[in-house]
Amino acid sequence: MRTVRLNFDRCWRRSLLPALLLLLAAFGQALPAVGAGPKLDFRLRSRVETGPASGRYQVVEQAEAWEPAETAIIVCDMWDLHHCFNAVRRAEEMAPRMDQVLKIARDQGVQIIHAPSSCMDAYKDHPARRRALETPRSKTLPAEIGKWCYQIPAEEKGTYPIDQSNGGEDDDPAEHAAWAAKLTAMGRNPKAPWKSQTELLTIVPETDLISDSGEEIWSILEQRGIKNVVLMGVHLNMCVLGRPFGLRQMAKNGRHVVLMRDMTDTMYDPHSAPRVSHFAGTDLMVEHVEKFVCPTVTSDQLLGGAPARFQGDKRPHVVFVIAEDEYKTETTLPVFASSQLGRDYHVSYVLGNAKERNDLPGLGILTVADAAVVSVRRRVLPDAQVAALRAFVSSGKPVIGIRTASHAFAASGNKVAPAGHTSWEAFDAEVLGGSYHGHHKAGENVKVEPSPTEPPHPILQGVDATKLVGHGSLYKVSPLAKTATPLLIGTIPGQPSEPIAWVNAPATGGQVFYTSLGHVDDFADSQFNRLLRNAIDWACGRGGPSVASVDRKVEVSSPEK
Known part of the structure; x- marks a missing residue:
């Protein structure tokens, strides 16, 4: 018996042990520890009040370096179809660049979470959905993390910048009617036609997650040690801000969250107050977020080049x-x-x-x-x-x-x-x-x-x-x-x-x-x-007589009020 044990010990030392050490070394190289690889370099933009109760805000940027393994991107409600035809157009224009952002981030180790609300049936057998369901529920869920959030205390300092009471559709009426008829012919509810996320965004079964639940997503963040969250998708003034996994809930409950401001859109009709262009309405919402909710970043900070801009946005800056x-x-x-x-x-x-x-x-x-x-x-x-x-x-x-x-x-x-x-x-x-x-x-x-x-x-x-x-x-x-x-x-x-x-x-x-x-x-x-x-x-080279109103006067008041 002793001879057999000695022979086994020699075998272990001479062959099995070195092989195991090599295997562990290779495994360690494949999965670097937190802090070992390159960081995500972001410039976070906020708006800070120039003085107490001044109502005036200055832009402040802060450079931060995030650990990819401690970072998640949540893609909000990038549905396959929408009741607003112009919203569909803008989402389809934005999606290819968004997919590039997701690929770059994923390759660096960022957790991608796809959150197409009310579409979970389409993914009931998808590995990314099953993995989200299998995540243990956090024992320290914030209060009301499973509910919509319509305002956080910081927003009480300002005035909501746009009127979205009509739902924000900016379609031409005739085109909208034709779109609604087409949706009906497709067997879709013209008021809520979405069934899945757009196919223009890639879902990687082996790494990504799918969920539209605030409790599930919060548990995922806790279980995976995620400290930083990037929100992108549609629509900023509604779902991106208000969903249980949206900006307000993340900010209110202490998660380090940012909006990717050039990878979002609003539901805003220029015929509604303050009667600016659709794109200016989005600008106003971004400013509101930067003042009262969280900082913002842009996609070029991952991709290089310049921030994204919708083709229809021809406005000089x-x-x-x-x-x-x-x-x-x-x-x-x-x-x-x-x-x-x-x-x-x-x-x-x-x-x-x-x-x-x-x-x-x-x-x-x-x-x-x-x-x-x-x-x-x-x-x-x-x-x-x-x-x-x-x-x-x-x-x-x-x-x-x-x-x-x-x-x-x-x-x-x-x-x-x-x-x-x-x-x-x-x-x-x-x-x-x-x-x-x-x-x-x-x-x-x-x-x-x-x-x-x-x-x-x-x-x-x-x-x-x-x-x-x-x-x-x-x-x-x-x-x-x-x-x-x-x-x-x-x-x-x-x-x-x-x-x-x-x-x-x-x-x-x-x-x-x-x-x-x-x-x-x-x-x-x-x-x-x-x-x-x-x-x-x-x-700015616009030429021709101005379209400004000669009868309109500027009344002195706070720019925020």
């Missing part, structure tokens, strides 16, 4: 850069943009840091902007922010300057720029084409008349200059650069006339417009609103 303490443009310009630009432009804002004067957080958004509207007064910015401004201008993209933009980035008096900061004293001369050197005493309204240019400039189409009045002090800006063309002239008693609106052709190229108008009371003048809207149209 205009960024309003606002940081001045004199004329309340942090309030008047957002209200102007909402009333005048909402159907035709994608609008974003960069606001000054309330705690640090010489800081414009979020200025990096200029890299994806088509035009910039500048209303800044004497901010000497960090070197990187000045570099971003110079790069934008050098690219030849349009710049529209409002009032204090003539001394936007100039130091006050003889002050020296702080360490790590740079002034751009020549912004006025190099970009706007002016030579600001002070202003006349306030108190006298500025009489306005058109400059004798032939033919009349497109910016002045529909503007009755005889009804336009400047309510702020008259700026001293003469002489203009040789590349500048004056459009409007302002006069006060006993003083030389001064240009108060002009266009410029800077050396960097691009369309440039500037006006020294922009006092808070100017925005109550429909002629000024038309002038500014025309200038943005012209600068």
Whole structure:
């Protein structure tokens, strides 16, 4: 017996043990430990209130590196069919790129969860569905995790941005009727025709999971040690926010959740308030999420390139850069943009840091902007922010300057720029084409008349200059650069006339417009609103007379309320 045991021990040491060690080593290489492989690098975008109860929000981005094994993507309600035909079109356009995102994430070890609500019967025998059902139910389920969530406490601070009370369908009525008839002929319920997830998205049986249950999905996250969740799919203002596995429930219950904002859509009808385009309605919902629910990311952060954009979304992206303490443009310009630009432009804002004067957080958004509207007064910015401004201008993209933009980035008096900061004293001369050197005493309204240019400039189409009045002090800006063309002239008693609106052709190229108008009371003048809207149209190459309403006034109020 002893001889047999000795022989076995020798065999174990000489052959079986080395083989087992090799097997374990190979297994260890195939399944790397958490932290051993590359991370998921995301830039999370949020909107933070500039001050207590200010109602104004600045964009803030934060870089994070996530462990793939601690991350899940939930695909919400990407159904095969929908009662809104335009919703079907947009989902089909979005799905191929979404599938690329899922593949890249899956290959890196991210858990993919497909959540086509009310479609579980189609997957009752699918391995991905069975695996979800076999997950042990968590013993620490949050209260009401199995229910819809219509609001979380943070949202009480703001106003819901769109009216979706009519269901949000944006179909042409005749086309919608024809689509409903087609669904009926297919044997589908035209009000709820979905039966499965779209086949444009791949479900991998060996790794993916299928569930539409808040309790199941929460249990999956707990059982697999998942800390980070990405939500994508449709529709943001309904299912993506409200489902038991949606953004609100995840955020309310402490899960680190983000929305992939270019892989979503809304149910919003532009005929409903605030009567902006469908895509602008989605923008407003994304902003609402970033303010009150969770941060957002974009698909290019996994795929490279640029964020996705619907083919039908032809809107130029205009960024309003606002940081001045004199004329309340942090309030008047957002209200102007909402009333005048909402159907035709994608609008974003960069606001000054309330705690640090010489800081414009979020200025990096200029890299994806088509035009910039500048209303800044004497901010000497960090070197990187000045570099971003110079790069934008050098690219030849349009710049529209409002009032204090003539001394936007100039130091006050003889002050020296702080360490790590740079002034751009020549912004006025190099970009706007002016030579600001002070202003006349306030108190006298500025009489306005058109400059004798032939033919009349497109910016002045529909503007009755005889009804336009400047309510702020008259700026001293003469002489203009040789590349500048004056459009409007302002006069006060006993003083030389001064240009108060002009266009410029800077050396960097691009369309440039500037006006020294922009006092808070100017925005109550429909002629000024038309002038500014025309200038943005012209600068962005839209051409033709503006479609802005000459009868519409901008009332000063909080941009959020």
